[in-house]
Amino acid sequence: MPENRRPKRMRRAIAIGLAALALLLLAMPxxxxxxxxxxHVQVKFVKAxxxxxxxxxxxxxxxxxxxxxxxxxxxxxxxxxxxxxxxxDGRASGIRDVGDFVGTYSSVGGGFALVGGVNxxxxxxxxxxxxxxxxxxxxxxxxxxxxxITIAWK
Numbered sequence: 001m002p003e004n005r006r007p008k009r010m011r012r013a014i015a016i017g018l019a020a021l022a023l024l025l026l027a028m029p030x031x032x033x034x035x036x037x038x039x040h041v042q043v044k045f046v047k048a049x050x051x052x053x054x055x056x057x058x059x060x061x062x063x064x065x066x067x068x069x070x071x072x073x074x075x076x077x078x079x080x081x082x083x084x085x086x087x088x089d090g091r092a093s094g095i096r097d098v099g100d101f102v103g104t105y106s107s108v109g110g111g112f113a114l115v116g117g118v119n120x121x122x123x124x125x126x127x128x129x130x131x132x133x134x135x136x137x138x139x140x141x142x143x144x145x146x147x148x149i150t151i152a153w154k
Contacts, residue, residue, distance in 0.1 A: 037064060037095055038094075039063035039092045040091060041060070041061050041062075041131055042087075043057055043072060043087070043088040043089075044057050044058060044087050045072060045088065046085050047141070048084075050081055052075070053075070054073075054074065054075050054076070056071070056072065059071075059088075061101055070151050070153055071153075072151055074147055074148060075147065075148055076146065076148075077147075083139050084139030086135060086136070088133035088134060092130070092131045093131075094129045094130050095129055100127040101129055102152055102153055104126065104148060104150050105125045105131065105149040106124060106146070106147070119136075120132075120133065123149060125151075
């Protein structure tokens, strides 16, 4: 009795077709509305304090080809003495929507400046956006503290 191989071939062809479709769907990039993107950030920040420090500044986020101006204010608690002006440059990542960028960021860090110095900061907000900045600062300052930074649109 000859064995009918047609149903077996049909099942195999369907399985191969479904596997190819699954691979194609997995290989497709996420649509921009769901994808996280990073943006370029530039900030100028003026800071002063003794034990408790405070600061204010402004910056620009370049995200998906558009510039968004923002203001920055912050408060730090810890060892803070002196005053400085810093210009920072870096990246913001984990942004799903430009509105995710604004909010309150926390940071633990420190820095030192005697006339001139270099500073770096790593910030994260409640929406999962991370900002990593670095750059020169000028002034006289010694700091080791916990900071809360608030970013709002201008």
